[in-house]
Amino acid sequence: MNTIIIGIAGGTGSGKTSLAKKILAEYGEGEVAVLEQDSYYNDLSHILYEERVTQNFDHPDSIDIDLFETHLQNLINSTSVKVPTYDFSTHVRMNQVTRVTPHRVLVVEGILTLHYSQIRNLLSIKIFVDTPADIRFIRRLTRDIHERGRTPESVNKQYLTTVRPMHEQFVEPSKYYADLIVPEGGENKVAVDLLRTKINSILA
Numbered sequence: 706m707n708t709i710i711i712g713i714a715g716g717t718g719s720g721k722t723s724l725a726k727k728i729l730a731e732y733g734e735g736e737v738a739v740l741e742q743d744s745y746y747n748d749l750s751h752i753l754y755e756e757r758v759t760q761n762f763d764h765p766d767s768i769d770i771d772l773f774e775t776h777l778q779n780l781i782n783s784t785s786v787k788v789p790t791y792d793f794s795t796h797v798r799m800n801q802v803t804r805v806t807p808h809r810v811l812v813v814e815g816i817l818t819l820h821y822s823q824i825r826n827l828l829s830i831k832i833f834v835d836t837p838a839d840i841r842f843i844r845r846l847t848r849d850i851h852e853r854g855r856t857p858e859s860v861n862k863q864y865l866t867t868v869r870p871m872h873e874q875f876v877e878p879s880k881y882y883a884d885l886i887v888p889e890g891g892e893n894k895v896a897v898d899l900l901r902t903k904i905n906s907i908l909a
Contacts, residue, residue: 708781709907710811710827711900714818714879715834716872717763718844720890724834725814727891731901736908738808740780742815744788745773750797757796762863763871765817774823776805781827783807793853810904816872819879830903833883834890838869
């Protein structure tokens with residue numbers, strides 16, 4: 706099986722996940738699979754919780770890039786993988802895993818997808834979702850409070866101390882590797898139509 710990998714990067718709350726979900730919804734799990742960078746955060750179970758929460762989760766070193774790359778290579782080589790499940794409230798990997806089988810089209814999404822050269826080299830199409838910082842912050846604040854059990858104070862502190870500076874240092878510069886820059890992610894219907902056309906040509 707020849708696997709085409711589409712990489713979607715962009716800042717936190719930019720709309721990467723919604724774009725990936727729109728693509729998946731267009732075709733279903735039989736033809737397109739999505740692999741999230743967030744599943745590959747390093748397991749911090751070996752350190753105390755009080756120390757875990759002080760880690761910089763927006764730095765490239767927070768990702769288990771070796772496992773991430775290995776799984777992509779396995780899928781390219783028609784081998785199924787067991788994707789970790791990460792608990793964002795405790796910052797540890799759970800015992801549960803998700804089995805992902807090889808697909809002709811694989812969508813990889815995450816803030817640093819275009820940062821790592823070893824991941825970029827595997828991508829057939831590179832996309833950067835570009836959304837204004839204020840909108841991204843509001844989305845992150847809402848998500849972290851409702852989905853990850855965070856307090857507004859902790860979200861604000863993390864945004865100012867790590868999220869924003871890491872975005873400026875690592876995420877924003879990676880958009881220059883992109884083949885396509887998409888404003889507003891999944892809400893950009895024209896971009897979704899363009900991707901559908903490209904994927905259709907691949908599947909054909």
